[in-house]
Amino acid sequence: MRSQIAVAVMIAALVVAANARAAETRCGWIENPTPANWWLEDADNTWTIMTQGDDAGEPEGMELIPDISEHDYIKTNGNYGYACGCMSVETDGKERITKILSFRQLALAKxxxxxxxxxxx
Known part of the structure; x- marks a missing residue:
């Protein structure tokens, strides 16, 4: 019985470690030019967070991005625009953010x- 518990604990630890390694920190311009359209442009890529009408829909954790217009922000289209920020995310490795783990808005100057x-x- 103890060996089964030990194996279960080790498996759980490996799953947690694998998930921790999957997270990436991405920092750059957070763009929201129009309703339901969001991108993160960092030094490596332009990452799609979500686009209006896309079958992929909204990534898990989207609610972690607050109203970016309440902080250092540039308005470009009514209530829409862009800000600077860092996100802990999971990606598909190509162009899409598949999960948002955290978000922190930064000063535009950064x-x-x-x-x-x-x-x-």
Whole structure:
């Protein structure tokens, strides 16, 4: 019985470790130009978070992104625009964010100063 418990604990630890390794920290421009359209542009890629009418839908954890217009933000289209931020995410390894684990909005100056980032727009 003890050996079964030990094996179960080891398996659980491996699952937790595998999930922890799957998370990536991505920092850059958070773009929300129109309703239900969200991207993260970092030094490596333009990552699709969600697009209106896309069958993939909203990724798990989307509710972790607050109203970005309440902090350092640039309005480009009514209530829409872009901000600077960091996210802990899981991706498909290509172009899509599949899960959001955390979000932190940063000052616009942080992204503007990062020479590896292309300015949105």
């Amino acid at each position: 992204c503007r100063a990062d020479k590896t980032l292309r300015f949105p727009g």
